[in-house]
Amino acid sequence: xxFVKDHPADATLDLVCRLCPLHLLEPGERLKCLKKNxxxxxxxxxxxxxxxxxxxxxxxxxxxxxxxxxxxxYKLYIRKIK
Amino acid sequence: xxxxYLDHASATPVRKAVIEAMLPYFAEHFGNPSTIxxxxxxxxxxxxxxxxxxxRLIGAEAKDIIFTSSGAEANNLAVKGAALARRNKxxxxxxxxxxxxxxxxxxxxxxxMDFEVSFLPVDEHGLVDPERLARSITSETILxxxxxxxxxxxxxEPISDLSSICREKGIVFHTDAVATVGNMRVDVNELGVDLLxxxxxxxxxxxxxxxxxxxDNLRLMPLxxxxxxxxxxxxGTENVPGIVGLGKAAELATEELPEKxxxxxxxxxxxxxxxxxxxxxxKCTGHPDRRLPGHASFCIEAIEGEAxxxxxxxEGIYANTGSACxxxxxxxxPVLVAIGIRPDLAQGSIVFTVDGTNTGEEIAYVLEKFxxxxxxxxxxxxxxxxxxxx
Numbered sequence: 001x002x003f004v005k006d007h008p009a010d011a012t013l014d015l016v017c018r019l020c021p022l023h024l025l026e027p028g029e030r031l032k033c034l035k036k037n038x039x040x041x042x043x044x045x046x047x048x049x050x051x052x053x054x055x056x057x058x059x060x061x062x063x064x065x066x067x068x069x070x071x072x073x074y075k076l077y078i079r080k081i082k
Numbered sequence: 083x084x085x086x087y088l089d090h091a092s093a094t095p096v097r098k099a100v101i102e103a104m105l106p107y108f109a110e111h112f113g114n115p116s117t118i119x120x121x122x123x124x125x126x127x128x129x130x131x132x133x134x135x136x137x138r139l140i141g142a143e144a145k146d147i148i149f150t151s152s153g154a155e156a157n158n159l160a161v162k163g164a165a166l167a168r169r170n171k172x173x174x175x176x177x178x179x180x181x182x183x184x185x186x187x188x189x190x191x192x193x194x195m196d197f198e199v200s201f202l203p204v205d206e207h208g209l210v211d212p213e214r215l216a217r218s219i220t221s222e223t224i225l226x227x228x229x230x231x232x233x234x235x236x237x238x239e240p241i242s243d244l245s246s247i248c249r250e251k252g253i254v255f256h257t258d259a260v261a262t263v264g265n266m267r268v269d270v271n272e273l274g275v276d277l278l279x280x281x282x283x284x285x286x287x288x289x290x291x292x293x294x295x296x297x298d299n300l301r302l303m304p305l306x307x308x309x310x311x312x313x314x315x316x317x318g319t320e321n322v323p324g325i326v327g328l329g330k331a332a333e334l335a336t337e338e339l340p341e342k343x344x345x346x347x348x349x350x351x352x353x354x355x356x357x358x359x360x361x362x363x364x365k366c367t368g369h370p371d372r373r374l375p376g377h378a379s380f381c382i383e384a385i386e387g388e389a390x391x392x393x394x395x396x397e398g399i400y401a402n403t404g405s406a407c408x409x410x411x412x413x414x415x416p417v418l419v420a421i422g423i424r425p426d427l428a429q430g431s432i433v434f435t436v437d438g439t440n441t442g443e444e445i446a447y448v449l450e451k452f453x454x455x456x457x458x459x460x461x462x463x464x465x466x467x468x469x470x471x472x
Contacts, residue, residue, distance in 0.1 A: 015314075017167050017301045022314035072170060 001050065004066035007077045009041035010034060016045045016073045023049040024056055027078060031062065034080045039065065042076040050074060083398045086444040090284065090376065091233045091261060091435040092402055096327065097286040103330035104288070104323040115320055116310060125322055132329025136293050139332040140259075140278060141269035148294045148312045149325050153260035153281030154184035155305070156294035157227075159316065160256040160277040161188035163302035164225050165197060168254065172222035176200045178210050178239075179420040180232050182258055186416075189227075198222070207369040208237035208421050216247050223253050230259040230268065230278075234404040234417045234433060235368030236377030238262070245274035254300065260284060260292075264335040265374055266343060270295055282324065287331035291324035342438040346376030349436045349445050354378045356449035361456050363469065365427065367418065376436035381423055384466035385430040385459050393455040399448055402433045426465070 013030045015023050023044050031040055042053065050067060053076050057064035065077035087095075107128065113121030115129055134144040150156045165175055177189045179201045189199040200218050204210055210228050219226075226248050231238045241257050248255040256277035262268050263278075264285040270278055278295040282288055296302060296315075308317025335342075357364060363383035382390065387403035394401055404415045418428040434448070460466040 014299055014301070017163075017303050018314035019304055019307060019310065019317060020314075022310060025310060 001054075002064075002066035004068050004077060007041070007065060007068065007075075008039065009077060010038040012041045012043065014043045015049075016043050018044075018046075020046055020048055021052075024052055027053070027056070028060065031078070031080050036080055036082070038080050040078045040080065042078065043073045044076065045073045049076060053078070084447060085398045085400070086440075086447055087400045088434040088436060088440065088444075088448065089400045089402045090437040091433065093283050093289065094286045094437060095439070096288050097331065097334065099334060100287055100327045100330045104327045107323040107326050111322070115322065129320055129322065129325055132325050132332075135329040135332040135336075136280070137295075139268070139336045140263060140280070140295060141271055142278075142295050146295055146297060148296065148315050149320060149328070150292045150294055150316060151290055151321065153258070153279050153283065153292045154182070156279035156281070156292045157182065157184035157256075157258050157260075158188050159294050159302060159305050160258075160279055160296075161185055161225065161227055162192065162305060164254050164256065164277060164300070165192050166303035167301040168224040172220075172224040174198045174200070174220050174222035175225045175227070176202055176215065176218050176223060177227045178202045178204060178229065180204055180208055180235075180417045181227065181229055182233065182260070185227050185229070185258055202228070204420055206422050207372075208232050208235045208367075208417070209369060209372070210239050210244060212240060212243045212247060215244055219247070219251060219253065223251070225254045225256065227256040227258070230257045230262040230273070231266075231374050231377075232368065232417060233261040234415060234431070235379050235421065236261075236373035236433075237369040238266075238372045238374065241273045241275065245276075249274055261374060261377075264331070264339070265346075265376060267339065270297070276300055282328040282331060285328065285331040285335055287328040288324050291321055291328045293328065338438065343375045345438055346436045346440070349440055349442065350376050350378050350434075352442065352445050353434055353436070353448065356445070357452065360449060360453040365423070367421065367423065367431070374435075377433070378436070379431070379433045381418070381427045382430040382432060382456055383427060384463045384469055385456060387429060387431045389459055390430070390432055390455065393459060394452070397451040397455065399451060402435075403431045404433060 054064040061082050063079040068075040113125045115126035133147045137144045193199050245255040254276045257275045258279045260281045263280040276297045281292040306317045365381045367379045414425050414428045
């Protein structure tokens with residue numbers, strides 16, 4: 001697990017309080033709106049996302065940058081590769 | 083026997099066009115909207131079209147609408163969902179003393195979970211004072227819930243004044259608009275609300291469907307955990323025919339609202355004036371002017387509201403004593419208590435809610451029968467005899 005701090009992002013997707021498996025459905029849709037190499041920040045309070053999102057990135061050919069944990073939620077960073 | 087239905091706040095008949103729109107979604111388009119084949123995806127598209135219709139009726143965007151099973155569920159999701167999602171920001175909630183039970187009891191539930199809940203008093207017309215709201219806000223306040231209009235007394239609250247106070251302080255503002263959507267113009271941006279509940283019951287849609295408007299991806303803790311329906315905010319396979327019915331009813335309401343308001347207001351005024359002319363010792367409840375167009379509510383001295391309803395029923399006239407779910411409890415209405423009505427007078431509460439389908443002839447029939455029923459009941463009342471003797 002790679003941890004980051006204050007990573008810059010081009011867009012934020014707030015999935016706090018949203019039920020599983022939204023964390024695997026919405027990032028793909030949101031990445032469609034970004035350009036190559038732009039970074040998406042995903043906010044979630046779902047623990048399962050910590051394993052699921054890196055695996056999803058690998059499967060979909062996107063780069064998983066890392067995770068930051070704050071008081072409210074997890075922040076996961078994905079770079080759009082394709 | 084003639085039937086005059088004047089309890090549209092409790093339920094409205096489902097309109098023919100609404101039933102026709104719903105019918106294909108029972109058998110022909112039966113697919114589960116969460117499936118990826120066309121039998122399911124066409125149903126999902128239909129749900130999203132209804133979302134747009136409901137959004138249009140209240141000046142919102144389709145993405146900001148969650149379908150629920152009722153107005154009560156929408157109120158629960160708004161109050162509990164918003165409070166629980168903001169628990170780390172504060173633990174104080176403000177709701178008015180005259181809210182529907184689905185808001186009041188959600189507040190009481192949150193009290194048991196260590197939230198602090200303030201029940202804001204109202205004046206004799208049922209109005210919430212914006213200054214009083216401002217004084218009640220603390221650094222811990224995370225949510226305010228005040229209904230758009232009260233279903234028992236018809237008073238319309240100054241929502242935009244109240245919501246602007248909350249917006250300045252970053253406090254989420256919810257309004258229960260079950261009584262107003264479809265009965266008067268409702269625009270979420272003009273009202274400045276973050277959350278707004280509505281129900282199919284008052285729109286000519288079937289029972290068992292409602293919706294919650296939520297602004298800008300506002301965080302809401304789901305009440306029902308499960309799958310991906312309603313964008314992961316409300317699990318459970320959708321009530322597709324009900325949602326289609328709500329969408330069609332919303333479409334019709336958007337088109338017909340200005341005419342309907344004019345019509346029901348005329349009938350309401352006719353009814354109010356007629357009752358005042360014909361029956362002594364009657365008190366109008368709620369605000370004289372800031373009230374729902376089709377809503378007339380009274381307290382009749384020396385009468386039990388339930389007896390009145392049953393006698394009117396025998397004449398084919400259908401009204402209510404207050405909210406549909408509270409009228410069976412034979413308990414003094416908390417709304418009437420909150421506006422300072424004496425408990426004995428509150429027993430004689432009666433509420434007429436007029437719809438676009440009612441006619442002047444029907445109102446004339448009520449004005450013929452209602453005074454006779456009151457007279458008959460009062461002739462048996464020792465309280466009335468004392469009033470007359472005094």
